[in-house]
Amino acid sequence: EAQVTQNPRYLITVTGKKLTVTCSQNMNHEYMSWYRQDPGLGLRQIYYSMNVEVTDKGDVPEGYKVSRKEKRNFPLILESPSPNQTSLYFCASSFVGQGRKDTQYFGPGTRLTVL
Amino acid sequence: GIQVEQSPPDLILQEGANSTLRCNFSDSVNNLQWFHQNPWGQLINLFYIPSGTKQNGRLSATTVATERYSLLYISSSQTTDSGVYFCAVGETSGSRLTFGEGTQLTVNP
Numbered sequence: 001e002a003q004v005t006q007n008p009r010y011l012i013t014v015t016g017k018k019l020t021v022t023c024s025q026n027m028n029h030e031y032m033s034w035y036r037q038d039p040g041l042g043l044r045q046i047y048y049s050m051n052v053e054v055t056d057k058g059d060v061p062e063g064y065k066v067s068r069k070e071k072r073n074f075p076l077i078l079e080s081p082s083p084n085q086t087s088l089y090f091c092a093s094s095f096v097g098q099g100r101k102d103t104q105y106f107g108p109g110t111r112l113t114v115l
Numbered sequence: 116g117i118q119v120e121q122s123p124p125d126l127i128l129q130e131g132a133n134s135t136l137r138c139n140f141s142d143s144v145n146n147l148q149w150f151h152q153n154p155w156g157q158l159i160n161l162f163y164i165p166s167g168t169k170q171n172g173r174l175s176a177t178t179v180a181t182e183r184y185s186l187l188y189i190s191s192s193q194t195t196d197s198g199v200y201f202c203a204v205g206e207t208s209g210s211r212l213t214f215g216e217g218t219q220l221t222v223n224p
Contacts, residue, residue, distance in 0.1 A: 033212070043201065043214040058211055059116070090158060102146060104203075104212070106158035 002027045004107035012113045021076045023091030030096045032074035036087040081114045117142045121215035136187040136218045138202030146205035153198045192222045
């Protein structure tokens with residue numbers, strides 16, 4: 001089944017404790033992206049990647065890191081989480097430049113709480 | 116960056132009614148998508164529609180790129196249509212996507 005998976009789905013942590021949220025897709029998509037969703041602010045893009053070893057900042061990259069060492073994986077790293085990073089995080093993927101196949105597919109979301 | 120405005124912010128319908136959701140954007144785009152977020156938080160792509168008109172069952176969408184707006188039509192609404200509808204635009208294929216704040220749709224039985 002074609003899908004985007006994220007782990008963990010729920011996480012409660014404390015300020016300053018490094019964490020990684022994993023994202024994996026099995027559709028051979030070149031493009032992957034991370035978003036955060038906050039009440040009243042909608043979805044905002046954190047980072048995106050056009051292909052392996054190619055990443056770029058979105059609208060709200062501060063406090064986050066990403067890497068794209070393999071095509072299927074795009075982990076989101078919070079080196080020193082803070083309470084303002086409490087949010088619902090989504091990973092997404094798509095093909096690039098193929099018309100209808102540019103459709104983005106979203107993972108199920110990771111609800112992160114930083115105390 | 117591109118600004119995206121969706122209207123109305125909230126919409127309440129009776130089952131069976133039709134509705135039109137609007138998305139205005141501030142600059143030229145090559146990528147426009149409509150998404151539905153169901154009450155469980157899942158985001159589902161409805162249409163990839165940077166221009167033209169598409170239909171999928173009771174849903175259809177039209178984008179007039181030259182006038183910088185897109186419309187999502189929902190006909191014969193059902194309670195399962197409830198949720199938030201997002202419009203997202205990008206300047207090029209596969210690049211940064213900017214989301215609107217969404218339209219919260221509630222369909223009552």
